[in-house]
Amino acid sequence: MSHFRPKEVLHRAQQSEKEGQKKEAAKDYALLSVYLRKKNKFSDAAKMISKAIALTPDSGRLYLEEAACFFGLNEELQAGDSLQKCLQLGLEKKQLQVYLEHVHKHLGNCAPLKRKFFELWLSIDRTSAVPFLGLGEELVQENNWSEAKQLFLKGLRVELENEQLLEALSAGFQKYGNDIERDYFRRFREKSLSYEDFVILIGKAPDKAEPKKSEINTSEKASELKELGELVQDLERELELDSDEAYESVEPVIQEFLRKSNQVIGSDVQARLDLAFAFFEMGRFREAKLELGFIEPEHLLFGQAQHLLGNILVKEGSEVAALGAFQTALRTALKGSSFWKETVYQLIKINIKLGDQAAAKKLLAQIEKADPNYRDLKNLKQNLKQESK
Numbered sequence: 001m002s003h004f005r006p007k008e009v010l011h012r013a014q015q016s017e018k019e020g021q022k023k024e025a026a027k028d029y030a031l032l033s034v035y036l037r038k039k040n041k042f043s044d045a046a047k048m049i050s051k052a053i054a055l056t057p058d059s060g061r062l063y064l065e066e067a068a069c070f071f072g073l074n075e076e077l078q079a080g081d082s083l084q085k086c087l088q089l090g091l092e093k094k095q096l097q098v099y100l101e102h103v104h105k106h107l108g109n110c111a112p113l114k115r116k117f118f119e120l121w122l123s124i125d126r127t128s129a130v131p132f133l134g135l136g137e138e139l140v141q142e143n144n145w146s147e148a149k150q151l152f153l154k155g156l157r158v159e160l161e162n163e164q165l166l167e168a169l170s171a172g173f174q175k176y177g178n179d180i181e182r183d184y185f186r187r188f189r190e191k192s193l194s195y196e197d198f199v200i201l202i203g204k205a206p207d208k209a210e211p212k213k214s215e216i217n218t219s220e221k222a223s224e225l226k227e228l229g230e231l232v233q234d235l236e237r238e239l240e241l242d243s244d245e246a247y248e249s250v251e252p253v254i255q256e257f258l259r260k261s262n263q264v265i266g267s268d269v270q271a272r273l274d275l276a277f278a279f280f281e282m283g284r285f286r287e288a289k290l291e292l293g294f295i296e297p298e299h300l301l302f303g304q305a306q307h308l309l310g311n312i313l314v315k316e317g318s319e320v321a322a323l324g325a326f327q328t329a330l331r332t333a334l335k336g337s338s339f340w341k342e343t344v345y346q347l348i349k350i351n352i353k354l355g356d357q358a359a360a361k362k363l364l365a366q367i368e369k370a371d372p373n374y375r376d377l378k379n380l381k382q383n384l385k386q387e388s389k
Contacts, residue, residue, distance in 0.1 A: 004035055017055065026052040026059065033065050034106075042072035058336050060089035060099055064106040071110045080116055084300055085334055087120050092338045096121060097130055114138055124300050126270055129159040136168060145176040153199055160195060269294070273301055276308060285312050303332025307343055314350070323350050336370050348380055352387060360384055 013028035029052035036045035046069040053062050063086035070079035090096035107113045118135035125131070132155030139148035149172055155165045166189070173182050181202060188198040272294045279288035289312060295305040306329040313322035326347050333340035344367045351360035364381060367374055 004031075006032060006035055009035075013051075017051075022055040026055040026062070029055070030062055030065055033069065037065070037069055037072060040072065042069050045069045046073065057334060058089060060086045060093070060095065061102045061106075063089070064099070064102050067113055068106045068110055071107075071113050076112070079113055080120075083113065083117050083120055087117070087124060088300065088334060088339070089337060091124055096125060097128060100130060100134070103134075111138065111141065120300060124270055126154075126268065127158065129155040129162045129165055132158065133162070133164055133168065140168070140172065145172055148172065149176075149202075153202065156195060157199075269299055269301055273305055273308070276305070280308060280312055285316060288312055303329045303339070306332070307339070307346075310346060314346075319350050319353055323347070323354065326350065341367055341371055341374050345375055345377070345380075348384075352380070352384055355387075357384060357387055 009028050009032055013025045013032065016022075016025035016028065029048045033045045033049035033052065036042075036048060046066070049062060049066045049069055053059070053066060056062065063082045067079040067082035067086070070076070070082060086099060087096065090099050103114060103117055107117065115135060115138040118131045118138065121131035122135060132151045136148040136151035136155070139145075139151065149169070152165050152169050152172070155162065156169075159165070169185060173185050177185075184193065184198055184201045187193040188195070193201070272291050276288045276291035279285070279291065289309065292305045292309050295302055299305075306325045310322045310325035310329060313319070313325060326343055330340070330343045330347065333343055344363050348360050348363045348367070351357075351363065361384065364377070364384065367377065368381075371377075
């Protein structure tokens with residue numbers, strides 16, 4: 001930034017803002033924030049990034065810069081909130097991996113924030129090896145090989161051939177491991193050990209100070225690592241066979257499935273939400289609501305859980321209860337995001353059905369301002385006019 005002229009950039013940003021060029025203005029305000037933050041002027045930097053976010057609130061990368069500013073001000077709670085907003089937008093836009101390079105750019109010198117970012121990512125999405133690798137690498141920097149190793153192993157379960165994970169494990173076993181672990185890893189790389197057996201054996205491998213333990217039975221333990229998706233498919237097949245029978249007749253099948261799935265899911269909240277959605281699609285609303293009950297209000301996925309609950313309650317004909325669920329979901333949404341628009345849309349439909357035209361009109365005005373062409377908004381508006389006659 002040796003040729004960066006802050007006064008010129010500020011003037012350009014203000015001019016663009018006056019002319020309604022929001023993206024251009026936001027970009028310049030963000031540049032000013034980075035410039036000021038690198039000069040340790042965190043308060044001024046926070047003001048600049050706040051202006052950028054106000055202009056383009058759906059840009060997840062801006063929240064990373066905001067988090068870095070708050071961290072510089074020792075406002076760690078606010079920094080964490082900014083990271084949550086970034087991740088929520090990344091999840092909605094399916095751009096979490098795109099944001100990764102910006103994590104290193106904006107949070108490069110903020111190790112606690114980088115760790116928090118990957119922890120939050122894992123709490124909402126475990127379909128990529130990236131957050132497992134990222135958090136594991138942060139833990140290695142803290143000399144916490146035990147937890148890092150477990151994260152790398154879990155990442156391999158998602159992407160078995162991921163070279164970065166394999167290299168991280170190789171380096172870790174060389175530095176922190178023992179001969180037994182290194183031998184298991186070599187056999188795994190040579191494909192003479194399956195992933196399931198490798199994970200179990202590594203879990204049972206002695207520490208450097210311990211004697212070698214006797215051979216273990218791996219087949220029984222390996223069966224517990226069966227993917228949740230496979231369990232759901234098994235359940236669907238069994239329910240199809242009993243589709244004409246009474247609800248109670250398949251209760252043993254459901255209970256056995258829940259027992260197995262709980263072993264796989266553990267405290268994985270994203271998996272709970274995925275399972276609830278699978279139950280919803282099967283028409284098993286009672287079980288779906290049971291899974292959603294595990295998701296606490298303070299969790300980042302609580303809003304999505306309430307949104308799904310709202311859809312379930314609508315299917316059950318409980319519009320008043322659904323109204324409450326969608327209102328709760330809306331309070332967690334970033335205004336203007338796709339999740340926000342869909343939640344407002346559902347609230348409009350419910351309010352029309354419940355006869356609350358004033359509430360429906362108010363919500364309609366909000367979503368029209370954000371996205372006038374969203375779904376069948378025009379039809380809803382027409383329906384609302386007819387109801388008003």
